[in-house]
């Protein structure tokens with residue numbers, strides 16, 4: 001019997017080593033690795049906390065009681081382990097801190113905890129005063145990213161990346177209306193745009209694309225785009241048409257407000273979300289791939305066009321949210337070289353993503369307003385980690401994550417499948433890509449190579 005137990009223990013140990021060495025998928029971690037980690041953490045908890053400097057000396061009361069009862073001096077106390085949960089990527093522990101400890105103590109010990117508990121990564125965050133959540137991942141979750149099937153999706157809130165602590169990062173347009181996505185060439189910007197378009201395609205949202213790289217990235221997705229521009233001249237016209245649409249929507253909101261003011265207790269709205277559904281304009285997500293192609297000029301004759309483009313972009317960024325117009329702007333750099341107005345535009349882009357960059361200056365353009373650590377984290381992304389990025393917003397929070405790889409073929413299939421949902425916006429009709437509406441595509445079946 002005892003030989004059998006030893007064999008089982010050896011088998012489990014070997015499986016655990018495989019989990020850690022060969023970075024097995026989530027099901028493997030859940031089935032075996034998670035339970036081994038629970039045992040390891042439970043048995044070694046007090047000694048690891050002591051070794052990592054996360055214990056406090058016994059209170060005076062306990063010392064007094066020990067002395068009165070003539071017992072030996074009580075040991076140092078670790079934070080109380082309130083809860084431990086296995087997730088698909090590792091473990092989550094909730095700790096109640098001892099008096100005198102703070103969340104920063106745990107944050108500075110995460111690397112020591114990682115080594116002590118044989119985990120791939122450990123992060124911590126304060127949940128409420130005195131309670132800290134420690135998330136441990138058993139394998140590199142960013143190596144092959146799969147967004148969990150049960151990730152929540154709602155209007156204008158879509159899962160876009162997996163964070164290195166195993167949680168899902170959402171792009172919530174109503175919370176963070178505009179976002180800037182920077183990264184060197186081949187860092188994964190276009191793939192993250194594709195991912196965003198495939199997530200938004202099934203929603204009642206108008207997608208507007210500007211891709212001045214002759215439309216190579218967004219052109220194939222044209223069936224799901226309500227408007228599209230593939231050169232700076234038509235992009236300037238398209239942006240002005242969007243500003244015009246925004247002005248019209250403001251008039252609608254104003255008109256509705258006047259009715260509500262006369263009616264006591266009625267809700268008064270200042271954006272499209274308070275309008276009755278019947279008259280609520282369709283929200284628009286404007287996607288700009290490679291903003292430098294849109295704004296850089298080579299001669300003075302193009303200066304006027306750039307001014308028009310920049311003015312329209314700044315106005316959309318400043319006023320678009322209430323009219324349901326959201327911006328997603330991608331580029332390799334976003335500095336003064338793009339011309340007057342760049343800083344003003346950047347100040348309005350609350351959300352920030354920074355993929356791999358070639359110099360600290362580029363990382364600072366995206367993340368300097370967030371935190372110096374975020375800038376440092378972005379500069380350490382290796383060239384072979386395409387798609388890995390620092391995701392933050394100007395409230396100061398940031399995480400390291402990676403979006404799933406979405407091939408252009410898959411993005412085209414999804415856009416073709418939902419082409420019938422493409423809203424028709426009369427103001428943008430001249431920019432509607434001239435394409436026949438495709439039959440819905442069955443994603444399970446193989447498809448021919450043409451878009």
Ligand SMILES: Nc1ncnc2c1ncn2[C@@H]1O[C@H](COP(=O)(O)OP(=O)(O)OP(=O)(O)O)[C@@H](O)[C@H]1O
Nearest residue numbers: 183184185186187188189190191386387403404405
């Ligand atoms: N999330 C990801 N997971 C795995 N591989 C990725 C991911 N994102 C990008 N890649 C790889 O990196 C390659 C380049 O990505 P992408 O075209 O998005 O880069 P980019 O930043 O848009 O480059 P450029 O500015 O030159 O267009 C992709 O073809 C793909 O092989």
